[in-house]
Amino acid sequence: xxxxxxxxxxxxxxxxxxxxxxxxxxxxxxxxxxxxxxxxxxxxxxxxxxxxxxxxxxxxxxxxxxxxxxxxxxxxxxxxxxxxxxxxxxxxxxxxxxxxxxxxxxxxxxxxxxxxx
Amino acid sequence: xxxxxxxxxxxxxxxxxxxxxxxxxxxxxxxxxxxxxxxxxxxxxxxxxxxxxxxxxxxxxxxxxxxxxxxxxxxxxxxxxxxxxxxxxxxxxxxxxxxxxxxxxxxxxxxxx
Numbered sequence: 001x002x003x004x005x006x007x008x009x010x011x012x013x014x015x016x017x018x019x020x021x022x023x024x025x026x027x028x029x030x031x032x033x034x035x036x037x038x039x040x041x042x043x044x045x046x047x048x049x050x051x052x053x054x055x056x057x058x059x060x061x062x063x064x065x066x067x068x069x070x071x072x073x074x075x076x077x078x079x080x081x082x083x084x085x086x087x088x089x090x091x092x093x094x095x096x097x098x099x100x101x102x103x104x105x106x107x108x109x110x111x112x113x114x115x116x117x
Numbered sequence: 118x119x120x121x122x123x124x125x126x127x128x129x130x131x132x133x134x135x136x137x138x139x140x141x142x143x144x145x146x147x148x149x150x151x152x153x154x155x156x157x158x159x160x161x162x163x164x165x166x167x168x169x170x171x172x173x174x175x176x177x178x179x180x181x182x183x184x185x186x187x188x189x190x191x192x193x194x195x196x197x198x199x200x201x202x203x204x205x206x207x208x209x210x211x212x213x214x215x216x217x218x219x220x221x222x223x224x225x226x227x228x229x230x
Contacts, residue, residue: 004160034217043204044161044220093160095218103149106218108160 002028002098006109013084013116021079021112023050023094029074030096035067038091038111050077050094084116121205126225135192137224139205142186148208150181150188155202155223164203165190192226200228 003026013019023033031052036044048058048069056069066088068080081088095108122140129135141150149168153161165172167179167188178191192199204223 001163006160043222044155044218046217046219049217091158095160103151103166105163105166106153106161108162111158111160113158 001105002026002096002107004030004094004096004107004109006092006094006112008112009110010113011115013114015085015116016083018080018082019084019114021081021092021094021114023077023079023096023109025075025096025107028096028098030077031074033071033077033094033096034106035069035077035079036093036095038093044093050079052077081114084114086116089114089116121207121221123203123205123221123224125222126227128227128229129195131196131228131230132194135195135199135226135228137190137192137203137205137226138187139190140187141205141207144185145208150179150185151206152177152179152190153204153206153218153220155204157201161204161220195226195228197228197230199226201226 005024005026007022033050035047037047038044046059047062048056050056050069050071052071058064066082071077091111091113093111095106098105098107151166152164154164155161165177165179167181169181172179180189202223202225204220
């Protein structure tokens, strides 16, 4: 199947700094990618939709100025957590659809564990 | 809107068959039923998808009764490595484009020796 790769898999940063997470589709092109956040013992929460060549769309309650998304190419989307704080510590996961149409299989990255100290 | 209900957790011993049932009483005519698996500290991965009756692949089987108001994911002879969270998704688990997924709480399966 298709592969989505995230980098880094784990990052620790100081409070107030910014962290960039990359999401790459390795063997297919993705005009749309999705970013999720998952807190311990909880389900995945959709944060935003990343659109190649245009602005990302954010879910209600997600601060677009804090979570900057850039989708500069058909294989790369980045999520930058700006001015990170301990409450931003979470597991961030990206995904890309494997095709078009409803119910298409989604391919997920391995996730990035962010710890803000 | 279709809403899914799954057991929060299940326990099993190695070698047993595990059946996880998902209720979706308001499933729409065009909705498919999809299951994803998530290992600890990893992204989810697609397991199986079906519309009606029975679907089987190398990982699992999916049983869907005629009324489609529920579905059962069957994992044959589980091993310790099947310990994971299993998510059932239907209809409104998907965005309008069918791409983004809204995950419910899922079922946390623990397999022990």
